Amino acid sequence: MPDYNFLVVEDSPTMRQLISFALKRIPGSKVVEANDGIDALKKLSTQKFDIILTDINMPIMDGLKLVSMVRNDPSHKGIPIIIITTEGADEDRKRGLALGANAYIPKPIQTADLLNVVNQILGGKA
């Protein structure tokens, strides 16, 4: 059993690899990747995750819809969510956080910033 199980939801393989690369630097971490919101929901139904990291602009189901669905699902609503997106405007940030995301990181991401946010959410244990 890994210490931390992360779900990375991204349609871009480049970003998925980059985020996974960063998260795997946390000892005892496992990263599961999903291409879009629907794929993420499927994986959420079969595994437990410590954090969901999601993009906003994705085909089939976007990140905001995913955040909303996770927050309204009693079995998943407690999972912390980090939005990682190119949408860096203040109103986008507010919308994401209002839907229930725990953190909002605009792209391009800095690995150190991402790991700091993850560490804060995990209570400084990572």
Next chain:
Amino acid sequence: MDKEGGAISKKVEDFLQVFKKGEEFTQELLKENEKLRYKVAKLEELTKYSDRDGTFKVHTLEERIKFLEEENKNLSDRYREVEEENKDFANRYVEVEAENNNLANLYVASYQLHSTLDFGESLKIILEIVMNLIGAEEFSIMMLDEKTNELTIVANEGMGNEQRTSIKLGEGTIGKACKSGESYYREGDPTDLAGIDYTHPLVCIPLKIKEHVIGVISIYKLLVQKQAFSNVDYEMFTMLAGHAATALFSSKLYSQSERKLTTIQSFLDLLKEK
């Protein structure tokens, strides 16, 4: 007469008695004096020794204090040195971390660029890299047609309708950058945009295989949160200039060879049928 003589002898006896007592008393005084002298001498001796001992102790303690003060100073100096070293290590760690992250970005980008032989996919990956890793909002990828010497947009992100779909080699900023093979970076603040000018981009990166230019990436606008280019962005531009060029060139050749293979196969099938 006898009576008188007896009285005198009694007085003599009394006197002798007194004298004897006086002698005994004097003897006792002398003994007492001797004892007191001895005691005084002993006390003097004691005082003399105790002074010497006290001075010795004070001297030892002073030396100990001096030694400890010296040791304290040495330890403080060493502590300062270690603290300085620690700061250097911390700074070095931050630098190494940043370098590590930059290398991770470059590794992921080059890995993805060479992960496919499909031309469309290669273009999509370049778009993803420029948008997600560099932070560009509006940009294009142009390929050079060597027969017509024209650069034509093959993929773009966020560009409006006022874009020109093709540019002659050597024409304008993009054409000149492509002709010279030198990357172009517009001077000044990249976020200072008074309207987007698609003929005058922020950055032009000629895509080169050795010295042979096959196309160009032009960035016109950065994402709102992207304030300036960092060192890793310039490294990414350099990497893209070479790796994106080979990825596009090889995927184009592969798709052409695939098409040729299909045509030849069809001919062979026709010949077999005859």
